[in-house]
Amino acid sequence: MKIFLRRLKHTNKISFFSLWFLLFLYLLAVLADFIAPYPYDLQHREYALCPPILPRFFHDGRVSPGPFVYGIKVINPAFKEYAPDLSRIYPVRLFTKGPERTLMGFLKTNRYLFGVNGEGKIFLFGTDIHGRDVFSRVLYGSKISLSIGIIGVAISFILGLLVGGISGYFGGKTDTFLMRMVEIIMMFPFFYLMLALRAAFPPNLSSVQVYLLIVVILSLIGWASLARIIRGMVLSIKEEEYVLAARSLGLSSFRVITRHILPATFSYTVTALTLSVPGYILGESALSLLGLGIQEPYPSWGNMLSVTVGNLRILTTAPWMMIPGFFIFLAVIAFNFLGDGIRNVMDPRNW
């Protein structure tokens, strides 16, 4: 692992940076409850579509003792025009107190990373049409959007490896049957299959059910092509002498496949795994964008974007609503760079 990281650093700077960037994103997702200044469903009705309010350091031409925000003056509530109220100053504090939240499912915290006390508001990425803090929602949304990629990939890879391994190892009728199944799945266009599968389930599910459903749908589509490639690799690896040796020691077929054949495919698998995470993130976004994914008020990067789609006024007057899309873009491109780098590092010809 250490050698791997060092090699990644030396051969491919961008993918090394992507790795750290992704780790950072996942850290944000895990710590969302601690970092987000507001809950994802807290509506500041009076401040809907408020532009980003960033911490400031200068007041009246002088350096202030610490970062602060001005109060918000509503100029025209109908047209959502706001201006900073220079007379009210609220210092930005670290570790502010607030209602208790549960972190990572077991840690209770009533202090958040930063916040503003009293009447002041800090909206780093502005607010949406209901006056919810976009920054907080991006953090909460990343929990869903980023984890769907990992979990979906995990499920489809377990399926793909097992089916591909069994198919390649046993050959004959098993092989024919499994591969025809794979072909049936691969026959359908990805996106329409996804829509059809989603439509097959009732629309009024709880958010957890929807989340699980999306993961399952995405991974049920994703495993087929992997199974096919793994099968091809297994066909050649099973002729290796150490496989014969393992069989001569009396190991069961399952053990021979999982212990001796599949590990030899990992240099390919790890790369394919990284490169297919973006597909899941985009898949979730696409479903949510069409209103078939995660339901309001729960945020995901996809359904946060869906508000802006088809609403030109919001798009022009509140461009900060596009920020979730920017995060999708960053995550996807980082995964692609990382996958590229891993492929280079894993390829023995580049050593």
Add this chain to the structure above:
Amino acid sequence: MERILEIRKLGVSLRGIGQERIRILQGIDISVGKKESLSLVGESGSGKTITAMSVMRLLPNNMYFDEGEILVCGSDITGLEEKELRDMRGSDVSMIFQEPSAYLNPVFTAGTQVIEAIKGCEFDRKGRTLNFLKEVGLKENVFYQYPHQLSGGMQQRVMIAMALINNPSLLIADEPTTALDVTTAYGIIELLKDMMEKHGLSVIFITHDIALAVNFARRIAVMYAGKIVELSNSEAIFNNPLHPYTERLISCLPERYKTGDRIRTIEGKVPDFRNLPGGCAFHPRCPYRKDICIREKPGETIKGDTTVRCFRYGENVEAE
């Protein structure tokens, strides 16, 4: 005496294209007792490895038994199910191979692979593995090393540890020293002898080096074109070979040369199984060829301790 392995009239065939049936092994008859060693000798393509693989029941999918039986510790294994075979492999019969570097999985440490070979439940698998590694003459740190970090001899010792850790009664060694240099090979041979002594192990030793076979095994079976042409104890084979093929093999040994001699070979080559010569399969290369050799297949003739298939020692024709 208790027979660990008894092969009776074994025949193995290859399913060719269409209905074609190519006979690979015919009428193999060998038996190995407890603590005994038997050596299978012959050129490449004479059926030694197929015989070994038949005992392990690891034949390729397109080969099948067409006659005979294989008794391991008294029970026939030719009809066993895959699950019963798994119980047999490793715990009754084990195998080591020619090229240890290819037969060890490159992605696991030596220790992991030996531990994996242990069957049944046990608490101290690691301790047992470490002890066993010591027993086969390896240091403890080998446990944590990957196959590519070990020398050929050490790799073969790891293979031996894997094969013997369940205390099988029979070990099949398929040219275990071919890939090794002479001194390392000597060490492996000594280790095998040692293991036979200590664990009451029987060994089938497959080699094409008849000198090594004579050195190692008490009995030797010389194979040619899928048949055992001569079966005897090692002194008889070495000092008084009966079959012309055995005779040729021994006269080719470099130890028998004087300086300046040309290297002797056996004229011709091993016949193709698809296209075996009629009569005695060896007749195209045999210097003592008679008319009958071309027409008839020689049956087994017993002469002293030796069983031989050659018309020079009797007119026994093989029954079809």
